[in-house]
Amino acid sequence: MKESPAFKSLPPLNPLKVFETVARLGNLTKAADELHVTQSAVSRQLGVLEKYLGVKLFTREARGVSLTKSGQAYHQRVGPAFAQIASATAELRGIRKEPPLRVLAYTTFAAKWLLRHLYKFEQSHPDIEVLITSSVEPVVFERDEVDIAIQFGDGRAHHGHSVLLFRDIIEPVCSPALLLAPHQLSSPRDLERFKLLYSRYRSSDWPDWLQHVELGHLAKYTSPPLPSSLLAYQAAIEGLGVAIGQTRLLEAEFLSGLLTRPFDLPLTRDLGYFAVLPPRHVAPKAKMFLDWLCAETEAIDRL
Template sequence: MSKSLPPLNPLRVFEAVARLGNLTKAAEELHVSQSAVSRQITTLEGYLDVRLFTREARGVVLTKQGRFYRDEVSPAFARIAAATQRLRSSGSSIPLKVSAYTTFAAKWLLPNLSKFEQAHPRIEIRLTSSVQPVNFDKDDVNIAIQFGDGKRTDVTSIRLFDDLIEPVCSPSIMASDRPLLTPPDLVHHKLIHSRFRTADWPDWQRANGVETLRFKQGPNMPSSLLAYEAAVGGLGVAIGQTHLLKQELASGQLIRPFDLPLRRPLGYYALLPRNSDQAEARVFLEWLKDEMKLQGLD
């Protein structure tokens, strides 16, 4: 087993350079000279017999092999750092402040959070909710889960899953004298809207060629959570986020009448401060990605 391990000091230097993207910054973090960092990278590249970085005017850039190696190695260092900090914390829990959209928190995070607590009992999740863009310079937050296009340049943004939307309704609507068999049948029912997702219905209608039809205006709810509850109660048809309604769909509380989901160029993203080195945040991020992969979310 030991023969398959690379020299560990060069590996630690590689992780720092790959994370920071800069030899000088890595040298400062590791309290060594830049030339020492360069030598360690050369040693590791020689051991692996691959090129890990290319030099550019603004610093170093990972090669394809370097990106693969970083993605495999970095989580191990995060776990080692987290384990070390937990061991040194004298048995006290380590708080991790997570901000998440309310719908994501209620429909995905809370139903799954016990799995994280069982795997990492020393990390205490302190959860808050917000729909406002996180500002890590002002907000008392370590990691945020927000909805958008993932193009913010002031944070590290990791996609969790795409935005998949489609109409959902109560079984009572399907049992009525006006069941939903094709998209034009929506004209016979009230459409439930959510305050912060005003583009959902127009986007889905446009994608399915029914944007010119006259639809009945249903209740405009202050959140998606209440929109879904209104749909469960038979007050109309909501436009649902399929990935966040697995429980309601599995139990039969809600039905997908058309099975015509629309995937948009938006999604849920985990956001961290640029160059974040907090071990607990990265452990939580790895758990998020692993759990969503297990659940088949994309």
């Protein structure tokens, strides 16, 4: 039997597994504990992979390691592949007999953050199937029949145990093309020449940010609201105007160059995204998911 051409380009699988674990956990010691090897063994395996690929995947720092741009790009492809293998293996072994973990999340949070990170949870917990539903309405656990919810607000109106994941940080975002002539978006005052895009569910974002930079009078230039932040961001990517963006949800767009922050004048508000557990019975898998959410958002804050 002939070897598949695709297999010839595969790197050594054990170093690849070590790379995925370190990239996912962001820590050599934690990776060594999960893999049941020593930290020096982890470092050696990373060296083998970097030598094979001919690129630096991590930078070593006093408080740990962080992915290089090459490492980030590689992990975005390798991580989901490991998650798929784990998922396929779990299904084949027939261990997914429990009902799924039901997660309710705001649509934009689900699309721009949760789905981009979820493979890490599935890889660590291949026996837990996650079912995501989306809504902009406040959760009512008796009605919605979910195990955990991701809600936006100040945390006081949530019925149940709530934990802050991260604060709401907003600022203008646009296509890099708008920074070039003849557009010349170079200062906040230039915004009066552009459509100011936003979601109808976040109508206070532009007024709040404009007040933050002492240009409240420019709020009159906002365009008619769009049905969702997802559409506002896509309109900005297409160069149709400048959106007021939730920067924590747009990290992939900034990294890829689809969007940019023209002014670097963020406004951090008292609002934020909260993970909410039901007030009474909390499923063990919901607690696991909450622990993962907290660890994942803290890990991103350290990058």
